[in-house]
Amino acid sequence: MGSIGTFLTRTRGYGRFxxxxxxxxxxxxxxxxxMFGPILWLVLSSFKTSAExxxxxxxxxxxxxxxxxxxxxxxxxxxxNVTLEDGSTQVLAQVRRIGLEGQMVDPANPxxxxxxxxxxxxxxxxxxxxxxxxxxxxxSFNFLRYLINSIIVTVFAxxxxxxxxxxxxxxxxxxQFRGSTTIFLVMIGTLMVPLSVILVPVFLVITGVGWxxxxxxxxxxxxxxxxxxxxxxxxxxxxxxELIDAARIDGASEWRIYTQIILPLAKPALAxxxxxxxxxxxxxxxxxxxxxSRSELFTLQVGLNSFQGELNVQWHLILAMTVxxxxxxxxxxxxxxxxxxxxxxxxxxx
Amino acid sequence: xxxxxxxxxxxxxxxxxxxxxxxxVFFSSLQKWFGVGSxxxxxxxxxxxxxxxxxxFPMLLNFVYAxxxxxxxxxxxxxxxxxxxxTRLFExxxxxxxxxxxxxxxxxxxxxxxxxVVAQVTVMVAMSLITALILNRSIKGxxxxxxxxxxxxxxxxIVVALIxxxxxxxxGLLNAIIxxxxxxKMPFLVDANWARFWVVIIxxxxxxxxxxxxxxxxxxxxxxxxxxxxxxxxANAWQSFSKITLPxxxxxxxxxxxxxxxxxxxxxxxxxxxxxxxxxxxxxxxxQYIYNNGFASPTKQYGLSASSSLVMAGALIVLTMIQLYVRxxxx
Numbered sequence: 001m002g003s004i005g006t007f008l009t010r011t012r013g014y015g016r017f018x019x020x021x022x023x024x025x026x027x028x029x030x031x032x033x034x035m036f037g038p039i040l041w042l043v044l045s046s047f048k049t050s051a052e053x054x055x056x057x058x059x060x061x062x063x064x065x066x067x068x069x070x071x072x073x074x075x076x077x078x079x080x081n082v083t084l085e086d087g088s089t090q091v092l093a094q095v096r097r098i099g100l101e102g103q104m105v106d107p108a109n110p111x112x113x114x115x116x117x118x119x120x121x122x123x124x125x126x127x128x129x130x131x132x133x134x135x136x137x138x139x140s141f142n143f144l145r146y147l148i149n150s151i152i153v154t155v156f157a158x159x160x161x162x163x164x165x166x167x168x169x170x171x172x173x174x175x176q177f178r179g180s181t182t183i184f185l186v187m188i189g190t191l192m193v194p195l196s197v198i199l200v201p202v203f204l205v206i207t208g209v210g211w212x213x214x215x216x217x218x219x220x221x222x223x224x225x226x227x228x229x230x231x232x233x234x235x236x237x238x239x240x241x242e243l244i245d246a247a248r249i250d251g252a253s254e255w256r257i258y259t260q261i262i263l264p265l266a267k268p269a270l271a272x273x274x275x276x277x278x279x280x281x282x283x284x285x286x287x288x289x290x291x292x293s294r295s296e297l298f299t300l301q302v303g304l305n306s307f308q309g310e311l312n313v314q315w316h317l318i319l320a321m322t323v324x325x326x327x328x329x330x331x332x333x334x335x336x337x338x339x340x341x342x343x344x345x346x347x348x349x350x
Numbered sequence: 351x352x353x354x355x356x357x358x359x360x361x362x363x364x365x366x367x368x369x370x371x372x373x374x375v376f377f378s379s380l381q382k383w384f385g386v387g388s389x390x391x392x393x394x395x396x397x398x399x400x401x402x403x404x405x406x407f408p409m410l411l412n413f414v415y416a417x418x419x420x421x422x423x424x425x426x427x428x429x430x431x432x433x434x435x436x437t438r439l440f441e442x443x444x445x446x447x448x449x450x451x452x453x454x455x456x457x458x459x460x461x462x463x464x465x466x467v468v469a470q471v472t473v474m475v476a477m478s479l480i481t482a483l484i485l486n487r488s489i490k491g492x493x494x495x496x497x498x499x500x501x502x503x504x505x506x507x508i509v510v511a512l513i514x515x516x517x518x519x520x521x522g523l524l525n526a527i528i529x530x531x532x533x534x535k536m537p538f539l540v541d542a543n544w545a546r547f548w549v550v551i552i553x554x555x556x557x558x559x560x561x562x563x564x565x566x567x568x569x570x571x572x573x574x575x576x577x578x579x580x581x582x583x584x585a586n587a588w589q590s591f592s593k594i595t596l597p598x599x600x601x602x603x604x605x606x607x608x609x610x611x612x613x614x615x616x617x618x619x620x621x622x623x624x625x626x627x628x629x630x631x632x633x634x635x636x637x638q639y640i641y642n643n644g645f646a647s648p649t650k651q652y653g654l655s656a657s658s659s660l661v662m663a664g665a666l667i668v669l670t671m672i673q674l675y676v677r678x679x680x681x
Contacts (some may be wrong), residue, residue, distance in 0.1 A: 011399040024484050031481065032498050034554070039501075041523055045542065058527035163369070167398035175390035183394060190405055194616050198662045200644045201411035202654050205404060221404035224397045254389040255377035259370045278645050283506035285619040290645065301508045305623050308512060311480045315516065322512045326505055333504045337497055344563050
């Protein structure tokens, strides 16, 4: 308690814990609950059984009724604390329930059926973080397929984005050639035009190329991002031209200059673009939604959305699959957090 | 963590080297055939090809769709109708009453979007400014709190929508809390105004960290000696905030304002997964109107879809102009 007290009353060197300091930590405290609470609630809920998930009011932790294998019964029976007529309590296993009456047996003495009013029994429960929902969700809803599709799209699209954009950025930053200004201005001009504005014609082009219901239709079109070219070009402009001239005198080909000099020196900018590309592609929804209509090609996002639209909402499976979807990006965030926040702060893009 | 990062970098490096090595031969021979002068063109070609085919060409094609009618998908079989699609969109007895328009859904979407943009941008800018100011104070665990506020930005729109749907549903966590405080359950997802309210809150929740980060960078670029000088001159906290912080943060604030405006106009995926535009048409926004006409509705109205997207593009171009004007020092 003492350390918490010192922590809370620590100030910026005036020796007095003022109102502003108090408000600051109050804001941070509630901010943390609001920002992180929903995600924690999702994760806790994803471990609950289908019965526990629909229970109202909900309980914080994933409780699960304990079961016991009883001789003479194929299925394991759920166990209850039962208050008997004489006032004593006993742990019994329920065989079946008929109306307001539960037919119970003593696990030690399975032959004798004891009839108990359902109000006289309390389920024996314990907190179990079971992976049942995850296993069932992955098996019954083709999620493994969606997961693989998402990984394929993210990896190949990011590789293509890096290659194509860095090549273009190299040309636009280190060469003077006819049309370079035009190309750059057209790209800047479309920097802010979103896909949402050109939905119909994009779909026509993809149909024309024969890429609807093909992962290529998701991977290739978004690879030439003006944002990526712009980011890399601005960074490459800072690489001194003398390095390139020296390499040229030594007889290096232009491609060599690009791979041996430009790419290694542009690593920080490439890292930022990699992180963004992974984030964009993993979380992308609208483009795959348009391009893919066969469910075996769905990415996680499209799959998850179509799955929540189904008639009877099976929340316990949806929650588990939502956790699966957010896990990879969370790991990326945990590892690269500093690079991500620094990247956004300096480039101002997402 | 370090080890994982190291291995990711190593795998990444190996793959890149492999690809680059293979391409080396190819590009060196290209240079021999076409000469050094053509190399920049070869470097921009792949990007330009993808960009041209999938972004530039569709943009031009959008005009073809906007000025042709019928339900046929292929432009060569669509009859030229001139500005009929636009006339249809703007055919209104009273522009303030969507029901009096022949495309009432379009006007509902316009008004919904306008309301959403105003509310969302206001809350977004206010909340991210407050958060940035607080994170900029010398607090314990600054890096941790920054991550907490930023983490939702990494989540996909679908995940965000599902998390909140789970909390706000009739038997969800929030209603349980409200009930335990002695109030009645609220129809968060069924009532039109509640749905609109939560769409704003959720999108702010999901994106606030991004703008907070930009504002934080702006705050940290303000030189500390300005504050010290002000203190020596006897300025109090409010004076140094209103006379130093606010004016110097203004350029960053403008960037945040315009960026969040542009993105708010294009709101789609979070809402699509969260309410699907409902209840009724309460949260039907522009992009979903475009999507519905082009893809979701049984009778495909490609012409209306394209012409309404051009109307939206017009609004976005104006905002982009402002953005470029504001950021002109950067380029």
